[in-house]
Amino acid sequence: MKLKKLYLGLAAFALVFSSCTNDDDSAVERTGTYDNGVFILNEGNFGTPNASISFLSNDLTTFQNSIFAIMNPNETLGDVAQSMSFFNDKAFIVVNNSNEVRVVDRYTLENITTITANLKNPRYSVVYKGLLYVTNAISKAVTVYNASTYTYVRTIAVGKTAERIIEANGKLYVMNGGYGEGNEVSVIDVTTGKVAKVITVEEGINSIEASNGSVYVLCGNDTKSKLFKINTTTDVATSFETTTLTNSVKMDIDGSKIYYTSGTGVYVMDLTATTFTETPLFDVTANSWSALYGFAAIDGQIYTADSAGFINDGKVVVYSTTGAVLKTVTVGMGPNGFYANN
Numbered sequence: 001m002k003l004k005k006l007y008l009g010l011a012a013f014a015l016v017f018s019s020c021t022n023d024d025d026s027a028v029e030r031t032g033t034y035d036n037g038v039f040i041l042n043e044g045n046f047g048t049p050n051a052s053i054s055f056l057s058n059d060l061t062t063f064q065n066s067i068f069a070i071m072n073p074n075e076t077l078g079d080v081a082q083s084m085s086f087f088n089d090k091a092f093i094v095v096n097n098s099n100e101v102r103v104v105d106r107y108t109l110e111n112i113t114t115i116t117a118n119l120k121n122p123r124y125s126v127v128y129k130g131l132l133y134v135t136n137a138i139s140k141a142v143t144v145y146n147a148s149t150y151t152y153v154r155t156i157a158v159g160k161t162a163e164r165i166i167e168a169n170g171k172l173y174v175m176n177g178g179y180g181e182g183n184e185v186s187v188i189d190v191t192t193g194k195v196a197k198v199i200t201v202e203e204g205i206n207s208i209e210a211s212n213g214s215v216y217v218l219c220g221n222d223t224k225s226k227l228f229k230i231n232t233t234t235d236v237a238t239s240f241e242t243t244t245l246t247n248s249v250k251m252d253i254d255g256s257k258i259y260y261t262s263g264t265g266v267y268v269m270d271l272t273a274t275t276f277t278e279t280p281l282f283d284v285t286a287n288s289w290s291a292l293y294g295f296a297a298i299d300g301q302i303y304t305a306d307s308a309g310f311i312n313d314g315k316v317v318v319y320s321t322t323g324a325v326l327k328t329v330t331v332g333m334g335p336n337g338f339y340a341n342n
Contacts, residue, residue, distance in 0.1 A: 033108050034067060038298060039091075039339040040305070040316055042332030043080045046097060051081035052332035053093075053109065058299065058342070060318060060327040071109040077102065084339045087127035087147045091341075094122045094134060101125065101134060103150060106341055117152040118143045128167040128190065135162035135174060142174065142188065156193050158186050168210040169232035171196070175217075177205040180249075185217060187235055197235050202226040207251035207260075211271060218260060220248035225262060225276060242276040254297035257321075261292050266302060268321070282323030296338035301326065305335035 040054040054065045064070075068077045078095035085092050091106035092115075101115040101122060120138035127133070131153065132145040140162055144153040161182055163175040172188035176198070183203045189196040202219035209216045215230040217237070225248035226241040250261040259268050265280030284291050284304050293314075294305030302319040314335035318327040 033071075034341060035107050036342055037062065037340075038296075038303065039084060039341055040294075040303075040331050040335050041081050041084055041093075041337045041339065042314060043082060043096075043334040043336045045310060045333055046080055049076045049079045049098065050333065051077040051079065051095060053077070053081070054316075054329070054331040054335075056316070056318070056327070056329065063327075063329050065331060067109050068104070068111075072111045075111050081336075082122070083124045083337060085125045085127055085132075086339075086341070087130075087132070090147070091339075092125050092127070092132060092147075094125050096122060096137075101132070101145075113150055115145055115150050115152075117145075118155060123162065124164045126165050126167050126172070128170075128172070131190075133165060133172060135165050137162065142172070144193075154193055156188055156195075158188075158195060160184065160186070162186075164208050166208055166210045166215065168215050169213055171232065171235075173208060173210070173215050173230070175205055175208050180204050180206070180221070183219065185215075185230070199228075199230060199235060199237055201228045201237065201239070202241075204247070206249050209251060209253045209258075211253045216251070216253065216258065218248055218251040220246060220262065222246055225260075227258075227276070240274055240276070242278060245276055245278050250292055250295040252295065252297040254300065257297070259295075259297040259302060261295055264291050266292075266295075266304070266319070266323075281321065282319060284317065294335045294337050298338060298340045303338045305331070305338075307334045307336070310334055 034055050037057040042052045044051040052066050053068045056063050078098035080096035082094045082096040091104050093102040099119045103112040120136045123135045125134045127147050132147040134143050142156040160176045163178040165174045174186045176184040182205045185199045186195045187197040204219045204221035207218040217228040219226045224241045224243045225245050228237045228239040230237045245262045248262045264283045264286050267277050269277045290307045290309045293307035296303045304317050306315045314331045316329050
């Protein structure tokens, strides 16, 4: 697992936005500084508590680095900011090597509390029906917390790699693999708190997304790339593959489109597709494994992150869906993910 970091400072400023949102079927009124934009999570250097967060507004006109440090001058975010999830007016930042989940106000980034109980190399999280579910690499389990009181509830044993996690149709789907290894998805029954089924996919599982009641799983290896679509009623998967486009490693769904990567290329196909598109929308600048360390498609814009080999500050480039460069910014060390805060 690639876990590293650095920290980049900028002068603080404030913007005020006012609107309302729906998360987990709950309407929340709010006025915030970091609204209507995208958080860029910079994991930083492994072994050093210098993770950071950057913010870029949806219209790409407002950008700020190190916003957690600015809003919490007496706090450090921690060692390897791995991922982020939202619930109502809160954001949960999973800090991998610190064995913590930072709870912050999602619109001001002000620190609320830190969850530490029973976390063993936490990776990803999701909130469903008021409970926060966190995957753990070392314990190979999902730990569960009350998303309002932050108290520990229970541990769900997975018994194998527990990586990315999503909710669909009232069930949790956990990737049992990452970084080019693994070929299974565990389905967790939230009522019993147990793994109800294990779905076998292709070796090289790397991405999982939910859309329109289905779960999509991307796998890529040296011989092929393969996309699985899981029916969340029956948990039966169908698939199609390409042997021309190999080692697909990133996927995101935006509206009716699936965006994915292979090498330095960014590709797109419809949710209803039955074959891979093998001609890229565009290519990013090659930089070994660093070039597409972070990737997302959000509201008609494609966000890419180059981690610069964890030697220099990372770079984020935002593209249109036709491949035109819309914005380029320098962020913190090791940008690994993008999270829309609307």
